[in-house]
Amino acid sequence: MNTRLVSLSLLVLVLSVPGCAVAPTPPPTMEDTSFFLARFDNVWEKSLKVLEREGLPVKEADKATGLIITKFVNYSVGMRAHQEIEDIAERPDIRLALFTQVGYSLCIRIAPTGDMSSQVTITSRIEAYDKNATRKWHPCRSRNVVERKMLEKIRAVL
Numbered sequence: 001m002n003t004r005l006v007s008l009s010l011l012v013l014v015l016s017v018p019g020c021a022v023a024p025t026p027p028p029t030m031e032d033t034s035f036f037l038a039r040f041d042n043v044w045e046k047s048l049k050v051l052e053r054e055g056l057p058v059k060e061a062d063k064a065t066g067l068i069i070t071k072f073v074n075y076s077v078g079m080r081a082h083q084e085i086e087d088i089a090e091r092p093d094i095r096l097a098l099f100t101q102v103g104y105s106l107c108i109r110i111a112p113t114g115d116m117s118s119q120v121t122i123t124s125r126i127e128a129y130d131k132n133a134t135r136k137w138h139p140c141r142s143r144n145v146v147e148r149k150m151l152e153k154i155r156a157v158l
Contacts, residue, residue: 032144032148033119033121033122034119034151034154034155035119036118036119036158038116039115042118043118043120043158046154047068047108047110047154048061050150050153050154050157051106056070056106057070057073058071066109066111067108067109067110068109068110069105069106069108072104072105072125073104073105075126076102077102078101079100081128081129082100084102085099085102085128087145088102088142088143088145089128089141090143091128092139094133094138096132097132097138098131099131102127102129103126103127104127106122106123106125106150107122107125108120109123120154122150124142126139126140126141126146127140
């Protein structure tokens with residue numbers, strides 16, 4: 001009887017403790033949109049040239065869908081990265097973390113909004129590598145700096 005009581009108590013205890021499993025959250029992103037008084041073809045070509053000039057290699061480009069995705073590039077490397085992450089993103093809240101690399105990739109969507117105008121939406125994916133506590137990459141919430149700068153560079157060449 002004592003064994004049954006202990007078993008029943010353990011079962012109640014196990015069922016009353018909330019689970020530890022947490023569904024993975026999607027990486028935080030920031031999106032910025034601008035409208036340009038320029039034809040889709042012109043905006044497409046100029047956007048690719050700006051990416052090339054800025055040293056952002058294109059991973060994928062599909063003109064039919066208006067989608068350009070850049071490869072992941074370094075923004076900051078080394079001990080400075082821990083501080084420089086704040087220039088473009090919010091630092092992940094990880095206790096004892098030491099971020100030694102920060103990088104990003106861009107997703108650029110270009111869509112015609114008429115015969116003579118286009119819409120450009122840029123979404124960034126920013127990540128930082130923690131060398132100390134977790135030894136892995138962590139998504140960062142963008143401060144919308146990278147997206148705005150890229151839109152301004154596209155605007156400047158149109």
